[in-house]
Amino acid sequence: DAKTTQPPSMDCAEGRAANLPCNHSTISGNEYVYWYRQIHSQGPQYIIHGLKNNETNEMASLIITEDRKSSTLILPHATLRDTAVYYCIVRVGDSNYQLIWGAGTKLIIKP
Amino acid sequence: EPEVTQTPSHQVTQMGQEVILRCVPISNHLYFYWYRQILGQKVEFLVSFYNNEISEKSEIFDDQFSVERPDGSNFTLKIRSTKLEDSAMYFCASSGGAWRNEQFFGPGTRLTVL
Numbered sequence: 563d564a565k566t567t568q569p570p571s572m573d574c575a576e577g578r579a580a581n582l583p584c585n586h587s588t589i590s591g592n593e594y595v596y597w598y599r600q601i602h603s604q605g606p607q608y609i610i611h612g613l614k615n616n617e618t619n620e621m622a623s624l625i626i627t628e629d630r631k632s633s634t635l636i637l638p639h640a641t642l643r644d645t646a647v648y649y650c651i652v653r654v655g656d657s658n659y660q661l662i663w664g665a666g667t668k669l670i671i672k673p
Numbered sequence: 674e675p676e677v678t679q680t681p682s683h684q685v686t687q688m689g690q691e692v693i694l695r696c697v698p699i700s701n702h703l704y705f706y707w708y709r710q711i712l713g714q715k716v717e718f719l720v721s722f723y724n725n726e727i728s729e730k731s732e733i734f735d736d737q738f739s740v741e742r743p744d745g746s747n748f749t750l751k752i753r754s755t756k757l758e759d760s761a762m763y764f765c766a767s768s769g770g771a772w773r774n775e776q777f778f779g780p781g782t783r784l785t786v787l
Contacts, residue, residue, distance in 0.1 A: 596775070605677070605764050605778030606716065649716075660706070660718040660729055661776065 565589065565652045571668040580637040582667050584650030587631040594653045595626060596661070597635045599646040606649070609635065640671045675699045677779035679765050685785045686755055694750045694782045696765030705748045706766040706776060707740065709733070716764070722748065755786045 567585040574580040586595060596611040610617055610624045612633070617624040623636040637644055649666040678697045686692050698705050707719040720730040722740055739751045748767075752759055762783050766776040 600716075603710075603762060603781070603783075605766075605780050608775040608777065611775060660721060660731070661708075661716075662718065663716040665715060 565662070566650045566664050568648075568650055568664060568667045570665065571670070573670050573672055574637075574640050576642060576671050576673050577639055580640040580644065580669060580671070582635040582637075582648050582650075582669060583632065584635070585632045586650070586652050589630050589652050595624070595630075595633050596651045596653060597622070597624065598649045598651065598661075600649070600666070601643075601646040609648075611653075640669075642671050642673065645669060645671045677765055677767055677777050679763075679779040679782050681782060682780065683783045683785070685787065688757055688786055689754050692752050692755055692784065694752075694763050694765075694784070696748045696750070696779055697746055698748055698765065698767030699769075699777055700746070702767035702769050702777075704728075704768045704774075704776075705740075705742070706768075707750045708764045708766065708778075709761040710764065710781075711758075711761045719750070752784075755784075757786050760784055760786045 565586055565588055594611050594613050597609040598606040600606045610619055610622050612624045612626055614626055614630055626633045647666040647668050649663055651661050680695045684692055705722040708716050709719055710716045718731050720734045720740055721728045737753045741749050762781040764781045765779045768774045768776045
């Protein structure tokens with residue numbers, strides 16, 4: 563089972579920042595937090611990942627709490643094309659390559 | 674920008690038939706994966722492949738499934754005798770290096786078993 567908990571859905575106005583929360587209270591010290599998204603039925607798309615420091619790339623920012631039990635993905639200026647299901651995934655173990663997917667958060671960007 | 678490609682985009686088959694789904698991973702990647710997603714459900718891991726052998730597989734990946742890298746570019750998933758419940762989107766993914774590296778996904782093959 564997935565080791566993360568996310569709200570099933572969220573709305574955000576176009577042009578505003580979208581903040582997607584994720585709880586991963588049982589995360590281990592060597593496990594990373596990954597974020598992917600899936601637009602409609604397309605293949606999942608990698609967004610960002612981090613261990614304990616905050617991370618930023620051209621798509622988003624990832625804020626991880628100091629105790630690492632939760633994180634927030636921030637899309638700074640959401641557009642209609644950001645409407646998708648967003649998945650927060652904790653990478654399980656160091657000899658195990660699979661991604662275990664939860665139900666994700668359905669983010670709807672409204673004009 | 675390099676991308677993972679998959680063929681066909683849609684495959685329709687009769688129950689009991691064999692199907693082969695094809696993937697071309699990103700050229701310098703070393704790790705390859707198959708996932709599936711039944712309509713309206715979560716993405717599920719099937720198998721990972723490295724150095725010409727399976728490195729991990731899920732309970733879904735039973736004897737009816739096999740994977741192969743027949744040449745330097747293709748990565749295939751074979752289902753020997755399809756069942757109705759095999760109907761799903763099948764996604765291939767590849768990654769460059771160690772387990773921390775992100776996985777890049779293809780567009781998927783929609784398999785419909787009649």
